Amino acid sequence: MSTPADYEPGSSPEGDSAPGYESETREGVRAAIRGYLIGLVLATALTGASFWASSTHFIYGPGVPVALVVLAVAQMGIHLVFFLHITTSPDNTNNVLALAFGVLIVFVLVFGTVWAMAHMNANMMPMG
């Protein structure tokens, strides 16, 4: 992000710049607001779908938690892209790698715990 156009007025070219991901032009502002609006609409739609899925009989009962997990993961992706601006740009390579590692740890932790504890519950001696 160090093209000459990105420098703030009066700042030294050696210093960092880029006050926001958003460009400083009027079209840039429109595009930025449009991006947040798209994110809001998509997130609202997925939230509505989650509430619908939890209360409907349209989906096979035991499949509802799976549907809710899928919708939640999709909505997290929408938030990451439209609100946190995790993109494929070169500036974001390190952020994406850190995120991928974080997701790996989260999966190992959550599924590993549920898996191990379910087996330990199944192997418990009967109470009393």
Next chain:
Amino acid sequence: MSAAVLDHGRPHGNPHESTAPGHGTGGPAAKRIIVGYGFWIFLISDIIMFSAFFAAYAVLAPDTADGPSARQIFDPNSVAAETACLLLSSFTCGLASVAASQRNLKWTEIALLVTGLLGFVFLLLEAHEFHGLVARGDGPTRSAFLSAFFTLVGCHGLHVTAGLLWLGTMMAQIYAKGFRRDIQHRYFCFTLFWHALDIIWVAIFGLVYLVGLHL
């Protein structure tokens, strides 16, 4: 500036060498990128901490010790209102970022104030829910399920409280010191924090409340 630098991110000649700042021959990344990366690492470690609470909740949710189950204590209307508050506050926080990129003091402060008010309403709703549960004797000491529930959702509530305090100090700093570069970096970290809280809430309302209401 050479054309190679203007065309940042595109490899020239050697396909493995990028000319973007922070890559290959591109020189160091802008400080804003480095600050954001450092704070992103913190946020991911915070999310990993939350995932441990999620795992504990997933294991303990069936252990109600003859107390109330998730279905009996969750109020879908309250959850929907809390979700709407946090989602809208994430949106207004984004609008504040746009205003800040324009160095527009008035709209930055207005959007941040709306963000804070929505966050405050969220906290009030959550406090009301917790107070109702404890008043009925269904506090965190009632069962393993309620212990895990209060820990997970309460930890998120604490994060929102910390976020509100940060938001207040950010509003004061932007007002008193203007859009200085260090203030902009702090503000950038705050927006990352606030959006990350919303992501954690997506997991809570989907996997704790809605799954609980369904089962």
